[in-house]
Every structure is written in structure tokens, then in C-alpha cells.
Amino acid sequence: MLEMTREDFEELVAEALDRIPPELTRLMDNVAVFVEDEPPAEDPELLGLYEGTPLTDRGEWYAGVLPDRITIYRGPTLRMCESREEVVEETEVTVVHEIAHHFGIDDARLHALGYG
Secondary structure, three states: OOOOOHHHHHHHHHHHHHOOOHHHHOOOOOEEEEEEOOOOOOOOOOOEEEEOOOHHHOOOOOOOOOOEEEEEEHHHHHHHOOOHHHHHHHHHHHHHHHHHHHOOOOHHHHHHOOOO
């Protein structure tokens, strides 16, 4: 397994977020991004997870709710990558994938676009 400190991995996630075009980040609403070491035990290879209500599903009822949550998992990413460059690339793909869910894009479309 490739070694990388939690702080270094968090920095890669922050850099991936910084590469999202500003015209998209301005549209993101009520969402927080977290880094965790490991995913839930029932899905040990999960790289990222979006939990919340996509922008496309929000209506007049959407008010006073906790932020959507995007979690990027360090452990599985480091286990699947063989170099720092691979970690950088996979982290960026995972961040984009989870943000796309915030915008209402499903897994099938993401896979078609190469973000699966």
C-alpha cells in the first residue's frame, strides 16, 4: 500500500476542489466535503460518497436542512494506487464524481463520461 499522511491526502482533495471551474462551484449549495480514512465496513473499496439531496431534486420544501455531505476515503484510494501521481488522478476523479452527484448526475452517466 502506498503511504501518504492524512494531511497530504487532504491537501490533494483541496487541490482537486480548486480545479473545479468557478462557474460550477458558484452553483454548489449547502454541501460540505470531508476526508475519512476508511469507508463503511459494508463497502470497503468505496472511494467516495455523496449523501444529501441533489440540486435537481430540491424544491420549495428545501430549507433549514443540514448540508449535503461528500466524503472522500483515503484508505481505499491509497490501496488501489501505485504512485503519488495515480493518487492525484484518482482523487480528482473521485471528487468530480461526488460533486456530479450533488448536481444530480447519476452513476450511469458518470461512467459514460469516464468518471466511474
